[in-house]
Amino acid sequence: MITHLLSAADLDADTATLVLDTAAEMASLAGREVKKLPTLRGRTVVNLFYEDSTRTRISFEAAAKRLSADVITFSAKGSSVSKGESLKDTALTLQAMGADAVVIRHSASGAPHRLANWIDGIVVNAGDGTHEHPTQALLDAYTMRSRLGRLDGLSVAIVGDVLHSRVARSNVLLLHTLGARVTLVGPPTLLPVGVDSWPAKTSYDLDAVLPDADVVMMLRVQRERMDDAYFPSVREYSRRYGLDTVRVRKLPEHAIVMHPGPMIRGMEISPDVADSPRSTIVEQVANGVSVRMAVLYLLLGGAHK
Amino acid sequence: MAHPRAVDSAAGKTILSGTELARVVDRIAHQILEKTEGARECALLGIPTRGVPLARRLAARIRAFEGIDVPAGALDITLYRDDLRLRGTRAVGPTNLPPDGIDGRQVILVDDVLFSGRTVRAALDALKDLGRPRLVQLAVLVDRGHRELPIRADYVGKNIPTALTESVRVLLTEVDGADEVRLEATS
Numbered sequence: 001m002i003t004h005l006l007s008a009a010d011l012d013a014d015t016a017t018l019v020l021d022t023a024a025e026m027a028s029l030a031g032r033e034v035k036k037l038p039t040l041r042g043r044t045v046v047n048l049f050y051e052d053s054t055r056t057r058i059s060f061e062a063a064a065k066r067l068s069a070d071v072i073t074f075s076a077k078g079s080s081v082s083k084g085e086s087l088k089d090t091a092l093t094l095q096a097m098g099a100d101a102v103v104i105r106h107s108a109s110g111a112p113h114r115l116a117n118w119i120d121g122i123v124v125n126a127g128d129g130t131h132e133h134p135t136q137a138l139l140d141a142y143t144m145r146s147r148l149g150r151l152d153g154l155s156v157a158i159v160g161d162v163l164h165s166r167v168a169r170s171n172v173l174l175l176h177t178l179g180a181r182v183t184l185v186g187p188p189t190l191l192p193v194g195v196d197s198w199p200a201k202t203s204y205d206l207d208a209v210l211p212d213a214d215v216v217m218m219l220r221v222q223r224e225r226m227d228d229a230y231f232p233s234v235r236e237y238s239r240r241y242g243l244d245t246v247r248v249r250k251l252p253e254h255a256i257v258m259h260p261g262p263m264i265r266g267m268e269i270s271p272d273v274a275d276s277p278r279s280t281i282v283e284q285v286a287n288g289v290s291v292r293m294a295v296l297y298l299l300l301g302g303a304h305k
Numbered sequence: 306m307a308h309p310r311a312v313d314s315a316a317g318k319t320i321l322s323g324t325e326l327a328r329v330v331d332r333i334a335h336q337i338l339e340k341t342e343g344a345r346e347c348a349l350l351g352i353p354t355r356g357v358p359l360a361r362r363l364a365a366r367i368r369a370f371e372g373i374d375v376p377a378g379a380l381d382i383t384l385y386r387d388d389l390r391l392r393g394t395r396a397v398g399p400t401n402l403p404p405d406g407i408d409g410r411q412v413i414l415v416d417d418v419l420f421s422g423r424t425v426r427a428a429l430d431a432l433k434d435l436g437r438p439r440l441v442q443l444a445v446l447v448d449r450g451h452r453e454l455p456i457r458a459d460y461v462g463k464n465i466p467t468a469l470t471e472s473v474r475v476l477l478t479e480v481d482g483a484d485e486v487r488l489e490a491t492s
Contacts, residue, residue, distance in 0.1 A: 018396060025381065025397040034434040039384040067384075297384070302394035 004116045004123040005295055008134040008170040013177050020142050022294035027287070029066065039301055040069035046099040047073040048090070049126070050081070050106040055261055055285060056126050056136070060103045063292035069300070072099070087111060088118055095119045101300050104128070122299045130164050130225065136260055137170035139291040141178060143280050144215055146287070147256050152179035157209045158200075159185040160219035160241055160268050163192045164226070167260045168219060172200045185209050186241060189230040190221075206241055210250040217258040218243050218268045234267055244270040248278065256280050317489030320447070320465055320473070326484045329462040330359070333444055334366035336460050337413060344373050346439070347411045350380040352428055353398035355417040358479035359446060363415060376403035380414065380435075385427035402435060412438040413459075417475040419445040422456035447486060449473050 002010050011019070029035055045064040049057050057073065064071045074094075076082065081090060087106070094102060101122045104112050109129030116123040127133040145151050156175055162168045162184050172182050176199035183201045184191060195202055203209050210216065221237065231237045243257065251257075257269075257279045265271045274281060321329065341347050344367055351360030357379045364377035381398035389395075403410070414428050425443060432441060444460035449467045465473060465488065476485045 022397045025399065028400060032435060036434065037384045038430065039389065297397075298394050301384075301389050302392070 002299070004112075004125075005134050005299060006112050006116060006123065006125045007132050008137045008174040008177075011134070011138075011174065011177060013179075016138070016141070016174060016178055019138055019291065019294050019298060020145060022298060023138075023142050023287070023290040024146075026066075026293040026297075027290040029293075030286070030290070036066055036068060038068050039297055040064065040067040043069045043100040043300055044098055045069045045071050045101045045103060045296065045300070046094050046097075047071065047126075048094065048102050048104045048106075049074065050076040050087075050104070050111075051127070053105055053127070055288065056105065056133075059285070059288040060124075060126060060135075060292050062289045063296055066289070067293055067296055067301075069100075069296070072097075087114065091115050091118045095121070101296065124295060124299065127166055129166065130169075131166050132170045132173075133166040133260075134170050134174070135288070135292055135295055136167050137174040138295065139284060139288040140167075140171055140217065140258060140260070141174055142287050142291050143258065143284050144180075144256070147280060147283075148214060148254065151175070154180040154214045155183070155212055156180050156215040156217065157183045157185055157206075157213040158217045158219065159206060159209075159243070161190045161221045161230075162186050162195070162219065163190045163230075164222040165219045169198075171217065172198050176200070183209055183213075186219075187231055187237070206243075207247065207250065210247060211252070213251060214255055215258060216243060216251065216255065217260070218263070219260070220262060220264055221268060238267055242266075242268055242270065243273050245272055248273055248276070251278075258284060260284070317471075317474075317487050319485060320488050321463060321486035323484035326446070326462075326486060329446065330362050331366055333460045333462055334363050334370060337363065337444065338367060338371060340442075340459065341411050341413075343371065344375050345411075346409065347375045347413060348403050348407055348438075349375055349377040349413050349415055349444075350402070350407075350428075350432075351377065352414060352416045352424060353379055353381050355475055355477050355480055356415045358477050359417060359444075360413075360415040361479075363413075363444070378402050380428055380431055382424060382427040382431050385430045387423060387427065400431075400435075407432070407436040407438045409437070409439050411440045411442070413442045413444050415444045417446045417477075418473050419443070419448045419456075419458050419461075420451060420473075422452045422454035425456050426454050446475055447473050 103124045103126050105126040106128050109131035111128050112125040158168050185203045259281050349360040351357035360377040364375045378401040381400045383397045442459040445458045446462040448461045448464050472491045474487045
């Protein structure tokens with residue numbers, strides 16, 4: 001097993017499958033009367049969030065609590081960070097307080113890697129800038145596997161703002177490891193430079209990709225990260241790359257629609273599609289807790305220096 | 306080049322053959338029927354890995370003897386172990402309970418070897434989180450002694466006095482392709 005979870009590329013096929021299998025057992029906890037396991041009793045997990053987050057923060061918190069770890073949630077707003085404290089000093093403070101694991105979200109790509117060199121505890125990347133979000137990729141893979149029964153050979157279309165999406169990057173890496181075929185779809189301005197070197201195909205034409213897709217993953221257009229006009233208008237974007245009922249009809253019967261959230265209804269996805277039985281959006285949130293429990297258990301449960 | 310055969314001599318001796326193992330399972334099934342008054346409201350929960358097929362076999366024998374269907378499930382205790390920090394994390398196994406749960410039932414935990422008793426303690430902790438059985442009993446194929454906790458089995462297939470340097474290996478067809486119990490020296 002690996003020491004930290006910084007990138008989806010850290011996981012080989014066996015380790016990723018172990019995480020997914022463990023998550024499947026963790027999921028059975030949801031149906032139990034006592035939704036708590038004693039596994040991480042006495043361990044401290046710090047959630048270090050430098051960026052706004054609802055889903056991921058709450059999900060990690062619930063996961064750690066269900067494993068009986070003590071959870072300290074730290075958001076940069078209202079802390080010494082706003083007084084100018086550096087990441088390193090904050091990290092050393094957490095270390096001194098005895099954090100066994102730090103779950104970090106940061107707007108700077110690579111911040112978790114830096115953190116892993118400064119502290120003794122394990123580091124879990126909960127999203128760094130436009131770089132990676134490995135636990136999201138794991139929960140997406142888990143959702144696909146539980147809905148469609150397999151990952152090997154699946155055809156997955158990831159659609160929208162790939163340029164700013166850490167979810168897309170982590171998903172491409174993990175899905176490739178697990179044997180799925182990924183196609184990235186978006187306007188040329190929203191596909192990153194160097195995308196040819198990724199283990200994925202690219203396309204500018206959503207309608208051409210849909211008939212062959214087992215999974216369509218819609219990405220949010222990240223306006224907050226955009227310093228430029230990447231497309232003419234919301235309406236135009238929506239017409240070419242939004243998923244509505246008409247487009248959904250082009251999908252095979254069994255295909256599912258995913259979205260990592262938060263979604264903007266009416267822009268990348270229409271409300272009726274988001275609420276349809278094909279949509280796994282709410283399921284993804286529930287699976288997120290199980291997958292993060294698996295990650296925390298596998299990284300933190302065992303022997304530790 | 307001739308391979309040294311020293312490995313074979315260290316491989317130990319057979320304690321129970323396949324036939325003997327089958328008889329032991331039959332006897333435990335009879336004892337369960339006797340002690341639980343016809344296995345009423347019983348559930349057999351095997352502890353992975355080899356407790357699970359053992360629980361299924363006991364259920365099958367009880368069905369053959371008395372025509373009663375006793376649910377056989379699995380109870381994984383990995384997440385309740387007290388030695389995770391010492392030995393590292395391991396893969397979590399499946400937990401399958403009877404569809405209507407274990408509340409009010411007579412639960413019989415089934416494992417292959419009873420040794421320190423720590424696995425059973427973990428199983429009792431796990432059970433407590435899953436419901437409230439009316440009664441919990443323990444059935445093991447082999448009791449090898451060296452308890453570290455005040456735990457005893459209600460049904461024992463065979464008591465084997467062992468040294469701590471020895472290890473008891475239970476082989477079951479479902480997992481290992483053959484039925485046998487062996488006593489081996491650990492190097």
